[in-house]
Amino acid sequence: MADVQDRIRLKRSSVQAAHELIKRHIHKTPVLTSKTLSDLASTPQSPEALIGTTFEGQKPARPTINFFFKCENYQRIGAFKSRGAFHALARLNKEELSRGVVTHSSGNHAQALALAARTYGIRAHIVMPTISTPSKIAATQGYGAEVIFSGSTSQEREAVVENVIKKTGAVLVPPYDHPNIILGQGTMALELEEQVNVLVGEDPSLSVHSSKTKDVVGDVDGTSEPQTREGLPRRLPGHLDAVITPLGGGGMLSGVATALSGTGTLVFGAEPSYEGADDGRRGLAANKRITSVKTLTIADGLRTPVGELTWTVVSDKSKVRGVFAVSEQQILKAMKLVLERMKVFVEPSAVVGLAVCLYDEEFRHLVEKEGADEGWDIGVVLSGGNTTVEAITKMFEVGEDKGERAEGKLGSRGERVAENVAG
């Protein structure tokens, strides 16, 4: 059971306080729009695309979706994790800082903590499995952190961390399941809110609601007036209807949900479904947190199960409206669109929210119903961009096949899959 004091701290004003503490250290990352992708999301899927899903044979949803992309791939170290790491350090006192920090991570959190520690002039010990990619090890060392190797199981890693703490007294900064990390990650939502407001203020046509508002001026019926839900203002230009973020350990999703709590903006989570990586979605369905996941989804930042504290937010219906999951192939399709159409370089974990908006019929039906005529302005978090040309080459060669095999669908690449299977 997560600490009650920790849970009490998780409120919008705490995220605002966190933002004040970290904003001189982080980038205010850009918010981009894309008419091409919004048009695509607002086009019904083909009936063929639904074959093999629970929506097979039904009429495809006809939502109106308008995207605002929060580009955390342009954040320092190339991912949102810098926010939480800087906030964690900002909350340590002098004595704690003097002891240094320690964590176990082979991903973006390792580099984020290393950067924050260097900025604060303190030591960082990062425990990484020996099998980590050399480029990630080098990047972490490049920020001046001490990398300590361990075995790959969580027990092995934790034993090494315990040992570092015993020897150095370093303070543990976990990757997601800590209030300061959650509040730090949530700061992206405050920026997104403000940036969308400014963008739509400058160009009202960027919001689905402004364009309708213009029509309403001449609407004698007056039936299309801005509505409210639960007494909260919404359907106003510059005010997002929804935000969707990737969900791994849950630091980002619960931070964003905390930040937007009470604003009328709905918050959704997105997961890969491959090999059970959708532990959040499954846990919500069973009303019980799933504590262990073993998956090799290409969305490698989302292989961890939801944490204990983050679960208290993710499972709170008033904060997170729902969690949806997408296949490997859908992730690759979304990634290709972001690369080729938006010209933005992202890692696979970054695009699961977009993939839900484009391909998940349950989500799309929800937007069609609740968005009604106007549709929804949706903030989509592109969480990071730390991948390589080599990795992309590999995932599109192997990953598409994996996606198709996982779904039992061959589609237009059937021959290729057959060849690979035969070989």
Place this chain on the structure above:
Amino acid sequence: MADVQDRIRLKRSSVQAAHELIKRHIHKTPVLTSKTLSDLASTPQSPEALIGTTFEGQKPARPTINFFFKCENYQRIGAFKSRGAFHALARLNKEELSRGVVTHSSGNHAQALALAARTYGIRAHIVMPTISTPSKIAATQGYGAEVIFSGSTSQEREAVVENVIKKTGAVLVPPYDHPNIILGQGTMALELEEQVNVLVGEDPSLSVHSSKTKDVVGDVDGTSEPQTREGLPRRLPGHLDAVITPLGGGGMLSGVATALSGTGTLVFGAEPSYEGADDGRRGLAANKRITSVKTLTIADGLRTPVGELTWTVVSDKSKVRGVFAVSEQQILKAMKLVLERMKVFVEPSAVVGLAVCLYDEEFRHLVEKEGADEGWDIGVVLSGGNTTVEAITKMFEVGEDKGERAEGKLGSRGERVAENVAG
């Protein structure tokens, strides 16, 4: 000999007039900075990197280089070509517009003209070789243009264009060798100038000159005062020392050089060297324009020779200070850096200017000498982003080997190359 009237029109004020005409149709593309890439460019190359070049055995240059990237990959249709196409149409009268437009292009110019024609509500006939990539044909048709197929030689294409003109009376809009195209492309330089000025105004540390200016305050000698060259202001924060653009047909380079003429900002061109694609550099050395090139460089936007009118600007020393060329491998290395470090999705043609700054010792020695202690603020045009994941995969598999074979160097991929050669 290019028309005298055309040459007279090529001046900064004409670019400013062009900008007024087109700016509501085009994007003011973002200008990005990258500390990582600026630091890399300001680090001397290893002596090994110079082996096999004319600089082998010499001390590597030690320039200080600070980049401002003009991201034309975020331009409409994904490349700078929209500027010229919109300007060409803005200059047609009603009667001419009513006849429609025609061009031959299998690249970005085709899509740019198709988009501009759709915007003006007129017909566009685009002649493309039958061997063009299906995605490019589809994209051009997607903008409502009529695609007409031809053979691949320039004679075959021109015959089809002639036929279209005879039948429809359509006005020919050439891809680069026309004053309206040149002036349109030049508009990017006006935006870049203004954007750098604003960025450095907001954060003076973004310019190499501001940081030095701060130091100079306490400099009792007073020897480091801002200098002038040819009586023009420079070495001022917010005022670029140089701009470098890719050079293919020369529309962009001569447009940018025209726009910046008389401002004190030096202008450079960058070409691929593979299979003689560096016709501009070779032409300047021989003092004679090279009119035909046959190359399969991966920088496919730069396979054309410099045009007749564009040559009058490119060969004018007061406008273009120099043209440099880079290998296929250097282009791939620069592209990888832009993708993986800047997280910006670009096509190979887009990065040749960056590759010159990073790898061309002659250019780097020039910056070291002329930039002296402070170094240079350099504007680098990233000209477009129209490529695909498939194309990138292929070029990194095949292209790196091609680059190494072309240079007679094997490097760390020696075994792989040997395998390919043997196979």
